[in-house]
Amino acid sequence: MYEKTVEAITKLVKDGVVPGVSYAYIDGQRVQKGMYGAEALVPSYEPLKPNQLYDLASLTKVVGTVNVILQLVTAGKLALTDAVHSYLPEWQDTRLTIRHLMTHTSGITGYIPHRNKLTAKELHQALLGLHVGENFERKMVYSDINFIFLGWIAERILGQPIQTLITQSVLQPLGMKTSTFQPADPSQCVPTEVSPTRHLIRGVVHDPKAFVLKERCGSAGLFSTLNDLILFEKAMLSDSRQPITQAQKGALLADQTPLHHQWRSFGWALLQAKLPTPHRCIWHSGYTGTFLVLDLKTRQGMVFLSNRVHPVAPNEAFLARRNAIINTYLTEKSAYTVQ
Template identity: 80%
Template sequence: MYEKTVEAIKQLVNDGTVPGVSYAFIDAQGVKTGLYGAEALVPSYEPLKPDQLYDVASLTKVVGTVNVTMLLIADGNLALTDSVSEYLPAWQDSRVTVRHLLTHTSGITGYIPHRDKLTASELHQALLGLHVGEDFERKMVYSDINFIFLGWIAETILKQPIQTLITQQVLRPLGMNDSTFQPADPSRCVPTEVSPTRGLIRGVVHDPKAFVLKAHCGSAGLFSTLNDLVTFEQAMLSDGNLPITREQKGALPNDQTPLRQQWRSFGWALLQTKLPTPHRCIWHSGYTGTFLVLDLQTSQGMVFLSNRVHPKAPNEVFLARRNAIINTYLGEKSRVAVD
């Protein structure tokens, strides 16, 4: 099973597109995992080891911040129609709602000079000083800012940093005990970029905004292992220890954008698959070279972890190859579901 997908993953390593990959496939037969290649190329070659922590970048959004937000909604402490300015008074445009943030249809735009050199307080103020552009509600434009704002809204309501809330409400209840925002041992972390200003980034978040905002960033910052992300996907695929309510999970394959035509759900992007009947899967990627795919209808999932920005970012060649691997997986997954 999944032979073509595994072969495509190995080819990604063999031709030098990424140093290495840890991967897993989940279905009714169980979990198939594998790893291939290296975790570091510089300053010296290190073969990939099991149970290493990856900087999963924007997977933080769907593993963490989406679920914290949806639990606030389920508890009646927040509504999709609530204006962002109700919770973040410094934000001046009352048109932007929680739904807009969750579906990346807020239209928030603007340029922040010297963004990566600002202090956390300065960056906080600058982000709240941005404006809404012409894409508001009409177009899905993916942006970390939406999920940074969602994290701040949760902090306003629950009076704790968003990363603490993710740990308390998602990671620990699901038993994702290796997952953390502050790795204690850098050697257990797969390194990311060799930065001109930061050197080899290992055990510290790669994302510049998350590096500045630290515990107050809901868009990136999580480090996780293959096994922990398998645990997360298994929870999402079951009706047991879900990180959200069953009703909320049932709504995820639907387009939740205001115009219902942008192929975006609450945090997750949508994919179409044909078998056993035409239906939608949900998926999300991380800049560092990670992605999750979930088919909630057939109870199947895939976890893919690489460090495509090692030793050098952005490595845009990876993106088309990633998409091809996902399409190969969707085809093989469909056959497994039907057999």
């Protein structure tokens, strides 16, 4: 099954674009898993082991923060039209709403000098001192800041840091027992970049803002395994009310941006699948070399985990190859559509 997609994935490793890949395809209750290549090249070669922890980077947004926010909406504790200022009074622009943050249409912009050298408190203050620019509502501009703010808003409502809330509200209910924000054993983690300042990053979050903000970061920081992400995708593809309601899952297929034509939903990006009939899918990627694809209509999904930033970031050659793999998968999966 999925011969062409598997071939494209293994060629990615053979061509030296990524050290290795763990992947899975979900077709209803049927799951096909695989792995290929290495987990580390530096300081020495290490073959990839089953079910290692990967730094998910921005997949934290859609696995975690999106679901916490939508659960708050279901509970009546938050509305998409609420002003950010109502929860973060330090933020001065009263036009900005939860929907703007969820769809990356906030237009938040500005420069923070020496950002990665600030303390958590200093970075918190600096981010709240940014401003809304000319792209407000007019253009979807992907930014971690939107989901950092959402994490702080959830914390203001529920009284606990966003990463604690994700653990309690998403990971534990779905039985994602190996997923964590604080890996206990670095050897169980696939390494990321060899940094000039941090050296080999392994078992600690790669993202610099998440590294500073720690448990108060809703944009990155989650480590997870192939098996746990299969559990997550199966929950999203099922009739379960976990991690969000069926109505909310359906709403993810709509363009939720203010202008309704920017191919962005709540956190997730939208894709057009052409087979068996034209319909929308959702997907998201992580900077470290991860992505998820979900076809909620046909109940199919793909999990892709790599460490494309090992040993050197950013490895931009990966991006075009990633997009080609997704397109191959979208075409090929129609042969395995669940009836």
